[in-house]
Amino acid sequence: MSTTPVTPKAVKTNRIGLQILDYRGGKTTLCAGCGHNAISERITEAFFEMGIQPERVMKMSGIGCSSKSPAYFMSRSFSFNSVHGRMPSVATGALLANKTMRSIGISGDGDTASIGMGQFIHLLRRNVPMIYIIEDNGVYGLTKGQFSATADIGSKLKTGVVNDLPAIDTCALAIQMGATFIGRSFSGDKKQLSAMLKAAISHRGTVMLDIISPCVTFNDHEGSTKSYKYMQEHEEAVSELGFVPHFEDIAVEYDHNTTVDVRLHDGSHLRLRKLHEDYDPTDKVHAMKMLMEAHDKGEVLTGVFYVDTQKPDFTSLLNMVDEPLATLPQERVRPSREVLTEIMEAHS
């Protein structure tokens, strides 16, 4: 007979008193084992651990299996599943209306790199303050496995069809186009992805994350370069990510020779321990070089490639009032009678 009383296990809460349950979404309808599901899990945890109020978050997406996934995390956040490839404009509009909200966009490699290329580039160029995630599986999952534009040259479809066009590297593109936080990760790399997502939440500006996310149904076979196996064999991290949130003690020492410390907008710190010798996440040209060289070597480079914490984001450039435009009262948005008289006078 036991003598110790049974105490109920304390439910873990975050710094704003919410439980992980408060960050969960609906039950996924994606295939079991789909990389997209793992990413939804990591996003759920990251927002929970960072203690972000779910009602302050807008989840945006285009069309595709990946774009469905906002339904599977954070049900208490506002969600907009828009049209194929055109989520960037919708997300931009929503942030113009309410720049005090946080925004996370989920896209696919088809949604971004083909039909959505135009809007994608302009989102990056504007440095719209949001996290933009490409759940990258090299195929159009939802339309049953055609090649996308991020498929590597020489990679093979299940049917044996070989891709003979070069892949678009969305990270290289993002560096060139002006995004201010750019990284690549792998849905199966829990530790790296978690740190990257939390850092992304702390950044203000466009965070562009290309997350390799295998499609188990259409692109996880021999000959695919976006399969679990291929990633396990070819993933090459440029740095090891450490993340110290702004609400935790930063006393931990680090070696300045081997580690780059980036202070993010909310006061959190991203600690990047170099795995590549001359790795420098503030140097665009070097970041591009790294990516190009990795392509030649057949490596899938992961990690944070570039961070710029200085460049103003799009909503700041517009010099808007502090409050959300969406809810300004009539007194502020309808000019006075005198203004109308003045304009009428000018046309008399």
Add this chain to the structure above:
Amino acid sequence: MTPSELVAQAQPASGPASGVKQIVNDFSIQIATVNGSGSQSANNVLLRSIFRMGVPVSGKNLFPSNIAGLPTWYTIRVSKHGWVARKTDLDVLIAMNAETAQQDVLSLAEGAAVIYDESLKLNDLRPDLIYYPVPFDKLAASTGADAKIRKLVKNMVYVGVAANLLSIDMGWVEKTVRKQFAKKVKAAELNLNAVRAGFDYAASSLTKQDPYVVEPMNATQGKIIIDGNAAAAMGAMFAGVTVVTWYPITPSSSVVEQLIDYMKKYRIEQDGKANFAIVQAEDELAAIGMVLGAGWAGARSMTATSGPGISLMAEFAGLGYYAEIPGVIFDIQRTGPSTGLPTRTSQGDLTFIAGLSHGDTKHVMLIPATVKECFEFGIEAFNIAEQLQTPIFVLSDLDLGMNNWMSEPFEYPEKPITRGKVLDARQLEELGGFGRYKDVDGDGVPYRTLPGTDHSAAAYFTRGSGHNEKAQYTERPDDYENNMLRLARKFETAKTLVPKPVLESKGQQKVGIIAFGTSHFAVIESRDQLQRESQLATDYLRIRAYPFTQEMQDFVSRHERIYVVEQNRDSQMLNLLKIELDPTQTVKLHSVRHFNGLPIDARSITTAIAAQEGAGK
């Protein structure tokens, strides 16, 4: 020099030749120039000087799709009756473009006057016209203007010549020039010198032989002159628009360009910050995407475009309809299909927009006919968009948007801004939650929340895929059908919110006319012609919105024959009417169409209706 001195000093040298009967305040002037030659200010001075003499005027710019070098024409119609539609007969020509001068002369009405550069030697072309050769270059040089701007100054010389020949009050000309160049005193002087040079030359060297003169009236007091795009922009500003997106396209660009000017002047707060965002998007797909994103997040958002942009917006328009998101789209129609005649007018987007996007989509359209309505509908569109939670299209056209129209001054909007059915955190607490697409009030319009609403039941999932009352994904046949039927109910509710048609007569005749938008001005003039020339009395209903309301049904059933006047080839309005009318009624509808890119004129309508009525025979 004061205006009165100017007038006293410079009287017309001579009156019209004896025997010529004067035609007072009832003629049109055409100014033929080269695009990019800066004739706009000069034309504006002529237009406004006549307007300030109290005489009704309208000004229409016929310009090419080109920046510089191609011919352009500006027509001023002077009408003591107040007719402002395009007049087909041209009575006075100011020929400044060597390239088109011959053709311009050949197209004039009999007895017309031609003011032209003497080097063009036009006077042998037709014996039935009156010619006034003018040494424009010499006169421009005499003003002391340096060579660089002489081309511009030359335009002001024709203002002076015309002022003299047509008896336009020089006092008003001077005031108008000074107002136009209010911030540039030197430029004002230079331009005035040019006007005087032209005036004095005409006074000393030309003999008035044509019958056309302007005499002061009292028909424009208190009125303004403005273009429809400026009026629409003002409407949007007073509606409290906060997010504006656009992609430049003629003839809609000046909606946003003028809006930018207004907003910078009147919507910057004391701390220097803007209570709005205006974004030039990468294309119209992005422009409408941003509008919907902003509307979803609670802003009053808009874009302005023309036909090709509307084509690109189709997919998003369907999303806006189905996901129920407010937004306002101004379509300043131009001539299609495709690039068509990009700088000519049309009413050709009607049927396309009515059902823009795939599936069973239906859109609300507001159709202004006057600049005042551009302003008023520009405001009301935002209210209706939020009340109905759907995109609202405002269909103007190039003629209305880019030309100068007289109007009563606009009235300050007394009606408060209405934001529609939006639940806040307190209401959610009381209700214990909500169904985003549930028809609580029976009007088909559900309740929504805005992102950021601080309540755990506030969020919902917006999607263009099938959804049930709770905004959850569904493919169930009954869910889909119920939702579509509710949207149809909402479209019925729209009928109670849109501007009603205007019955412009007592409604007791056998013959009725239905028209909309800028055809209005030609229709009212045509009704006068039909009455006077053919003793044909007509009733007239002007439609101002889609969906149509009961008034349209009543009008059709009360008449034996209805002429639907419109500026497109395919009788688009007539076809929309047919969809709603009983087959016993549709047989009454007859089409009067005008679609050559020029604004419709009264004579074309009169001829078409008189012929079909066998009138006047």
